[in-house]
Amino acid sequence: MVDVTGATSESKRTKKDADVGGIGAGQLRSFVERIERLEEEKKALSGDIKEVYAEAKGNGFDTKIMRKVISIRKLEDAERQEQESLLELYMAALGMVPQQAAE
Amino acid sequence: MVDVTGATSESKRTKKDADVGGIGAGQLRSFVERIERLEEEKKALSGDIKEVYAEAKGNGFDTKIMRKVISIRKLEDAERQEQESLLELYMAALGMVPQQAAE
Amino acid sequence: MVDVTGATSESKRTKKDADVGGIGAGQLRSFVERIERLEEEKKALSGDIKEVYAEAKGNGFDTKIMRKVISIRKLEDAERQEQESLLELYMAALGMVPQQAAE
Amino acid sequence: MVDVTGATSESKRTKKDADVGGIGAGQLRSFVERIERLEEEKKALSGDIKEVYAEAKGNGFDTKIMRKVISIRKLEDAERQEQESLLELYMAALGMVPQQAAE
DNA sequence: GCTCAAAAGTGCAGCC
DNA sequence: GGCTGCACTTTTGAGC
Numbered sequence: 001m002v003d004v005t006g007a008t009s010e011s012k013r014t015k016k017d018a019d020v021g022g023i024g025a026g027q028l029r030s031f032v033e034r035i036e037r038l039e040e041e042k043k044a045l046s047g048d049i050k051e052v053y054a055e056a057k058g059n060g061f062d063t064k065i066m067r068k069v070i071s072i073r074k075l076e077d078a079e080r081q082e083q084e085s086l087l088e089l090y091m092a093a094l095g096m097v098p099q100q101a102a103e
Numbered sequence: 104m105v106d107v108t109g110a111t112s113e114s115k116r117t118k119k120d121a122d123v124g125g126i127g128a129g130q131l132r133s134f135v136e137r138i139e140r141l142e143e144e145k146k147a148l149s150g151d152i153k154e155v156y157a158e159a160k161g162n163g164f165d166t167k168i169m170r171k172v173i174s175i176r177k178l179e180d181a182e183r184q185e186q187e188s189l190l191e192l193y194m195a196a197l198g199m200v201p202q203q204a205a206e
Numbered sequence: 207m208v209d210v211t212g213a214t215s216e217s218k219r220t221k222k223d224a225d226v227g228g229i230g231a232g233q234l235r236s237f238v239e240r241i242e243r244l245e246e247e248k249k250a251l252s253g254d255i256k257e258v259y260a261e262a263k264g265n266g267f268d269t270k271i272m273r274k275v276i277s278i279r280k281l282e283d284a285e286r287q288e289q290e291s292l293l294e295l296y297m298a299a300l301g302m303v304p305q306q307a308a309e
Numbered sequence: 310m311v312d313v314t315g316a317t318s319e320s321k322r323t324k325k326d327a328d329v330g331g332i333g334a335g336q337l338r339s340f341v342e343r344i345e346r347l348e349e350e351k352k353a354l355s356g357d358i359k360e361v362y363a364e365a366k367g368n369g370f371d372t373k374i375m376r377k378v379i380s381i382r383k384l385e386d387a388e389r390q391e392q393e394s395l396l397e398l399y400m401a402a403l404g405m406v407p408q409q410a411a412e
Numbered sequence: 413g414c415t416c417a418a419a420a421g422t423g424c425a426g427c428c
Numbered sequence: 429g430g431c432t433g434c435a436c437t438t439t440t441g442a443g444c
Contacts, residue, residue, distance in 0.1 A: 031159040042148045056134040237365040262340040
């Protein structure tokens with residue numbers, strides 16, 4: 001049998017579930033479940049977004065254009081942040097402290 | 104100027120923010136903001152997942168294999184759901200009604 | 207004028223069709239035509255598939271269920287391949303070499 | 310057991326593989342296999358296309374731009390066909406016969 | 413015509 | 429740091 005932990009173990013004693021391959025299988029299980037839980041939440045959010053688009057369409061809006069608008073706003077936001085980080089860089093280079101870094 | 108609402112308006116009165124193009128711009132704004140909020144939450148979850156992988160890696164696990172394991176589990180889950188929907192389909196084909204349709 | 211070859215050329219002499227932008231335009235043309243030919247074949251196959259479904263429907267089969275069945279078979283096949291690649295991954299992690307890599 | 314043929318049968322005798330649900334299961338199997346074969350060929354072609362792109366990249370071409378070029382050519386071709394079919398329509402309306410369909 | 417699912421294209425992260 | 433492979437997004441096509 002192979003090491004299902006995915007851990008780079010060197011002993012590979014394969015004792016029991018709680019300690020397989022020299023590294024905690026229970027720990028691995030924990031990581032995997034946490035990730036799967038988070039991915040489910042992501043999936044749920046995707047569903048929510050889909051619903052909002054559906055609702056918007058039901059109110060006569062063109063979702064294709066909406067998506068475009070949102071993507072543009074995202075781009076602009078990214079640019080803005082880019083500019084801000086550049087500004088901070090300049091300020092740091094000039095020995096200035098940022099008034100208040102936005103959290 | 105073009106109609107940025109994406110609404111299938113015919114009047115395009117462009118009065119104020121609350122009513123552009125014959126359909127509520129405020130309503131559109133609301134939809135857009137809801138979507139952007141949800142997308143932010145998704146992004147945050149992606150970050151969380153990334154962190155978990157990093158933590159796992161810090162504990163000696165091979166993230167590449169972990170990802171593979173998770174993808175397989177996802178596949179198995181997908182197949183299970185497929186089986187269920189197929190069963191429903193067969194039942195429908197046989198004129199049977201589902202005992203209780205899950206809401 | 208811009209470089210339509212897509213090649214990372216530095217000269218941009220734009221002599222003739224056989225040599226544009228310092229890199230063979232004829233070569234590019236060849237690649238493009240090969241791709242377009244392959245895509246046409248793909249499209250033809252899609253048409254063939256459509257025809258088979260139509261024929262099946264003409265013989266009294268429910269194409270919706272057929273599609274479902276086929277998708278499930280595909281899923282099962284995908285999972286099988288996933289399992290195999292996972293096995294390879296495990297073996298690699300254990301420093302084992304594959305007996306013989308299937309061509 | 311349910312009717313796996315997907316056929317809209319009313320008898321559902323479920324005799325054996327060659328005749329399930331009143332309609333030929335063997336026939337269904339034939340349809341399914343034909344479709345799966347065609348889909349495999351499609352997949353193979355996708356792989357071929359991928360290879361051509363890789364080869365082009367290896368020769369210094371920018372595949373992203375290549376894809377753009379190809380998509381534009383496809384669009385232009387669609388437009389051209391649109392024009393031609395319109396022309397044919399006009400000619401038919403005028404009682405003219407098409408000389409010979411352009412290759 | 414609208415909705416939904418499959419396919420393609422794009423962008424990103426991990427790896428060499 | 430370039431590249432391959434992967435995930436997400438977008439687009440296209442089929443079904444109802």
